[in-house]
Amino acid sequence: MPHNHRPSxxxxxxxxxxxxxxxxxxxxxxTVSRVVNGEPGVTPETEKRVQEAIEALGFRRNDSxxxxxxGRTATVGLVLEDLADPFYGPLxxxxxxxxxxxxxxxxxxxxxxDPDRERELALALCARRVDGLIVIPAGNDHRYLEPEMRAGVxxxxxxxxxxxxxxxVVLSDNYGGARGGVAHLVAGGHRRVGFIGDHPRIHTATERxxxxxxxxxxxGLAVAESWVSLGSTEPGRVAAAARSMLAGREPxxxxxxxxxxxxxxxxxxxxxxxxxxxxxxxxxxxxxDLLRPGVTVVAQDPAALGRVATDRLFQRLSGTxxxxxxxELPTRLVPRGSGELPPAD
Amino acid sequence: MPHNHRPSxxxxxxxxxxxxxxxxxxxxxxTVSRVVNGEPGVTPETEKRVQEAIEALGFRRNDSxxxxxxGRTATVGLVLEDLADPFYGPLxxxxxxxxxxxxxxxxxxxxxxDPDRERELALALCARRVDGLIVIPAGNDHRYLEPEMRAGVxxxxxxxxxxxxxxxVVLSDNYGGARGGVAHLVAGGHRRVGFIGDHPRIHTATERxxxxxxxxxxxGLAVAESWVSLGSTEPGRVAAAARSMLAGREPxxxxxxxxxxxxxxxxxxxxxxxxxxxxxxxxxxxxxDLLRPGVTVVAQDPAALGRVATDRLFQRLSGTxxxxxxxELPTRLVPRGSGELPPAD
Numbered sequence: 001m002p003h004n005h006r007p008s009x010x011x012x013x014x015x016x017x018x019x020x021x022x023x024x025x026x027x028x029x030x031t032v033s034r035v036v037n038g039e040p041g042v043t044p045e046t047e048k049r050v051q052e053a054i055e056a057l058g059f060r061r062n063d064s065x066x067x068x069x070x071g072r073t074a075t076v077g078l079v080l081e082d083l084a085d086p087f088y089g090p091l092x093x094x095x096x097x098x099x100x101x102x103x104x105x106x107x108x109x110x111x112x113x114d115p116d117r118e119r120e121l122a123l124a125l126c127a128r129r130v131d132g133l134i135v136i137p138a139g140n141d142h143r144y145l146e147p148e149m150r151a152g153v154x155x156x157x158x159x160x161x162x163x164x165x166x167x168x169v170v171l172s173d174n175y176g177g178a179r180g181g182v183a184h185l186v187a188g189g190h191r192r193v194g195f196i197g198d199h200p201r202i203h204t205a206t207e208r209x210x211x212x213x214x215x216x217x218x219x220g221l222a223v224a225e226s227w228v229s230l231g232s233t234e235p236g237r238v239a240a241a242a243r244s245m246l247a248g249r250e251p252x253x254x255x256x257x258x259x260x261x262x263x264x265x266x267x268x269x270x271x272x273x274x275x276x277x278x279x280x281x282x283x284x285x286x287x288x289d290l291l292r293p294g295v296t297v298v299a300q301d302p303a304a305l306g307r308v309a310t311d312r313l314f315q316r317l318s319g320t321x322x323x324x325x326x327x328e329l330p331t332r333l334v335p336r337g338s339g340e341l342p343p344a345d
Numbered sequence: 346m347p348h349n350h351r352p353s354x355x356x357x358x359x360x361x362x363x364x365x366x367x368x369x370x371x372x373x374x375x376t377v378s379r380v381v382n383g384e385p386g387v388t389p390e391t392e393k394r395v396q397e398a399i400e401a402l403g404f405r406r407n408d409s410x411x412x413x414x415x416g417r418t419a420t421v422g423l424v425l426e427d428l429a430d431p432f433y434g435p436l437x438x439x440x441x442x443x444x445x446x447x448x449x450x451x452x453x454x455x456x457x458x459d460p461d462r463e464r465e466l467a468l469a470l471c472a473r474r475v476d477g478l479i480v481i482p483a484g485n486d487h488r489y490l491e492p493e494m495r496a497g498v499x500x501x502x503x504x505x506x507x508x509x510x511x512x513x514v515v516l517s518d519n520y521g522g523a524r525g526g527v528a529h530l531v532a533g534g535h536r537r538v539g540f541i542g543d544h545p546r547i548h549t550a551t552e553r554x555x556x557x558x559x560x561x562x563x564x565g566l567a568v569a570e571s572w573v574s575l576g577s578t579e580p581g582r583v584a585a586a587a588r589s590m591l592a593g594r595e596p597x598x599x600x601x602x603x604x605x606x607x608x609x610x611x612x613x614x615x616x617x618x619x620x621x622x623x624x625x626x627x628x629x630x631x632x633x634d635l636l637r638p639g640v641t642v643v644a645q646d647p648a649a650l651g652r653v654a655t656d657r658l659f660q661r662l663s664g665t666x667x668x669x670x671x672x673e674l675p676t677r678l679v680p681r682g683s684g685e686l687p688p689a690d
Binding site: 058075083084085086089090092093096097100105106107108109110112121124125128146147150264267268271286287290291292 | 403420428429430431434435437438441450451452453454455457462466469470473491492495609612613616631632635636637
């Protein structure tokens with residue numbers, strides 16, 4: 001059995017080089033370079049000899065050197081926002097599929113919802129010379145990416161727009177989706193509807209809140225500020241917010257949950273209550289239809305977000321001079337029972 | 346507003362260089378290099394001038410060049426198997442947290458369950474000179490990684506062992522967990538228990554099947570081959586397999602589902618039946634406790650798998666000469682109702 005690692009010596013120092021391949025094959029360095037880079041001017045017999053030497057020595061081209069010589073790396077970077085949010089699984093997968101169809105490798109990292117980490121990660125990917133970058137922003141200031149974009153790194157934002165710079169963005173109709181979801185509750189007879197959302201610094205959270213306020217205003221309903229709660233999607237915070245607006249003198253009879261992380265916690269809180277409370281959540285999620293009642297949602301299409309954003313990225317990489325564009329995808333109301341419960345009082 | 350991209354000219358060709366910084370700061374190239382690389386021998390005033398020039402020009406160090414000069418990149422690669430499987434979210438996040446605690450950047454990619462893509466991605470990450478590699482294998486032959494490991498790329502496999510090479514692996518007690526889960530069903534009075542699992546080429550699938558057979562044999566129960574179905578976790582395939590073993594002359598009264606992708610589909614099939622059928626699933630999943638009945642599972646700890654694997658990787662990177670080791674983490678039976686249903690007949 002081979003040893004897993006050599007414990008000492010310079011890392012990478014014992015990799016076979018093109019020189020080693022040339023020596024073993026009995027050819028010149030330029031010939032090896034031609035074979036490795038698929039250039040013409042090598043006879044089939046010589047190519048075979050070089051390939052055998054490459055195989056025998058375990059030689060691998062050093063792409064770091066290639067990047068310095070050529071412009072492109074055929075690599076696309078994706079800055080994710082939260083690895084634990086299942087919403088991003090299909091988005092990530094769609095980006096990967098499109099990148100692969102273009103012959104590019106996708107490398108990801110996550111900001112874990114921290115603007116400083118987003119910046120660090122995006123710049124680290126640029127330093128590794130990705131051709132393009134897809135960013136799900138955690139922060140609101142993306143001027144740090146200006147030098148990279150000027151230098152030619154194609155950049156597309158997805159889910160939320162960039163801050164402080166003019167750049168492509170692909171997102172869902174957050175305002176319209178939330179407005180439609182809340183209007184659905186109001187049409188069912190609810191007058192006191194609560195809203196629990198993500199941090200107010202997050203664009204999607206404030207857009208969805210704007211949709212909630214619009215639907216309430218259009219129905220001529222006042223909003224008590226105790227019915228609105230923005231903040232972390234951490235279960236403890238969300239559960240406390242839900243319990244608070246379900247208690248008191250003017251308890252809500254329905255809740256609009258601002259994203260899937262909020263919805264699953266609200267489902268838990270409502271399951272522990274004696275009275276039925278209506279619920280509509282932004283984002284669809286697995287098993288929503290199997291809960292009792294099924295959870296009514298405003299569904300986004302995360303795979304479409306990823307696909308459209310990556311298509312846009314490769315349009316940019318193909319050299320077309322495109323103005324920065326905002327592409328908004330529609331949402332879809334999926335009634336399943338929880339959003340159709342009548343007011344309890 | 347700045348333009349997003351320049352449409353023509355060599356990509357990266359217009360990035361400012363160290364030479365540009367030196368010219369602007371009015372210092373030599375070596376001085377700029379010292380500042381950029383944090384080396385001594387520069388007065389505070391000169392350093393300030395150089396930093397100002399770096400800031401003004403938007404200069405960024407080219408890490409591709411650095412990699413060629415130095416050995417380490419402070420980058421760790423993670424080859425995922427399926428981006429759409431929520432099991433990997435906490436695993437991925439744990440790897441990222443540990444890597445970050447060591448000052449390393451994590452870059453991911455997914456094999457999408459395809460052994461060829463796994464190989465391509467792992468080698469592409471090596472070509473970009475990651476210091477270490479964590480692999481969730483899709484394939485069964487990892488001899489292609491031998492030259493990389495010999496050249497010093499620390500490599501740890503997680504969830505499933507490497508094939509054809511001797512390497513570290515961190516995994517769950519798949520055999521013992523499945524055996525315990527099936528024994529739990531048998532203890533509840535079931536004599537005809539079905540098993541639906543992933544592809545037989547996947548190590549976890551065959552280990553869990555082995556656990557199922559052991560538990561049945563220990564109870565003196567014969568296994569009809571119509572009760573066992575391995576294959577894709579695609580919902581259509583799993584639903585057909587479930588329906589088939591729930592029909593016929595000797596229908597199963599309980600199902601053991603080989604992973605969370607299988608479990609959620611079996612839950613759907615059972616929800617459409619008139620009679621209760623017991624279910625235990627391998628892997629916990631979100632909302633399992635809120636379904637009616639709650640879903641009894643054999644829970645792994647995906648975050649612990651990621652954490653232990655990454656700790657091991659950094660032990661290797663610290664230069665210790667460690668023999669390849671297999672680390673097995675225990676599983677935990679979580680009874681919630683579905684696994685405690687008695688046989689229907």
